Amino acid sequence: MRKGQSDLSLVEEVGRRGNMRESCHLKKGPWTSAEDAILVDYVKKHGEGNWNAVQKHSELSRCGKSCRLRWANHLRPDLKKGMFTPEEERRIVELHAKLGNKWARMAAELPGRTDNEIKNFWNTRIKRLQRAGLPIYPPDVCLQVNLSQEESHNVVSTPNQDSFGSNLVQSDAFEIPHVEFENLELNQQFLSYSPELLNIPPKTIGLSHGYGHVFPMACPPKHLQESVSNYMSLPNQMTDFACKENFDEPYKSSSPYDSDFSTNDQSSFGIPPGSDALLNSNFSPSEPLSGPMNLELPSYQYSDNQQDSWVNSSVPLPLVESVDTLIQSPPMKRAKSECFALQNSGLLEAVLYESKKLNSSKDDSRQQSSNLMLDDVADFHLKDCELEFEAHCDPNSPSALSAASVLSEHTPVSGSSLDDESQFVESILGGNGKNETPNQMAISGLDDFLGRGQFGHDNGCVNDKPIVTDVIAALLGEDTCCGN
């Protein structure tokens, strides 16, 4: 169907350009070795470029575009064939963390590799991770990107509304890594209600944007069970990815840079801080990442390797539905589920980020910002927050994503469509929200979350749970009120 259409469109397009004669017999589909030979011969004689001339000056019935692509992706002499090496894979992940879906730029960094190759690799990898409910960036990459961002953008901008967007992209935003979570307790909590998770039927999720951080998971019991067991074996690593030194064990993947490498904890922060990945349409709805809407049943084929490759993997996150399910669970479990969900949500980090930025702008002290304290949140200007939230209504905004994810996770979504959910999130963020329940749930979840000491008590600065909660409540409440 599509083929036919595209054939027609090509003919039409070329025809429009007065090149109908050639268009009538332009060949499409796989290249033959004979065609390759013709093209190679042509390039040898005339050099690269002027691809449309190939068709004119040779018997090759291919459009210029096709020739260029064929040459660039397959015939170029400097192409490196074969699988990506672990180092290359590692590099791709790093580059993607920094650049997002800039395949051409990534290819430029990887001699002999093509953008198409990289793109295919990445998309496959994304699909795999998505299916497994795993985050996309390993913690060390997050760290590395964060550090490099700090080095290259060692300027703290004022939270000027106009400049905020660019700050998000370019600054070492989201210094969440400095926020430390204590996970051991969470691990235990997770265990306590894992049986329910294990019975969660996979189904479509209406999570529109929150997957920027981690893929919601549609794991069948077996997979999840294994993942959970792996997770349970984890030391205190899940969210403390900022402290690379905290990783007691090296990755246990077949290769440390394997695309499947363990991705310990990005369940919270699958997107590296300061990364462009989120912001350059990286997670556009057309992106594979948007997959939560099209979740397939996960493959079991990785389970065999999990003990090796995924032993340090992050715990697969519950589906939004699972959160929903858990919300409907008895109170204690519900609290835990919210806690868990929130840990993997982004609202808190977004809020903290905002507060950090605000605070940083005040005293221009990176030292202080390096230890993100909840005290910062107390300084939160609701007015500014309001503005920022408006800014973050941009679906590409990490904060928006984060907020959306939180709201999603605390909103019963059974049977809700993606659009419904998006509208809901927008209604909240845009100040039109009328449903207080999600907010309350989110606040409640944050309350549980903070109350369980998930939050950076290492630096002894997290005792202001009521303040944070109030801030969040005020924030959400105000948004809601504003809409009314």
Place this chain on the structure above:
DNA sequence: AAGGGACACAACCGCATTTTG
């Protein structure tokens, strides 16, 4: 053995940008 899913890969499409006349 058959069917289905996952994967890798190739190729095309549409759009944006750059170049050219």
Place this chain on the structure above:
DNA sequence: TCAAAATGCGGTTGTGTCCCT
């Protein structure tokens, strides 16, 4: 200066193969 052409880029789709059930 502008329109057309060429080129570049990112997204998407199609296909063959392998593996698992």
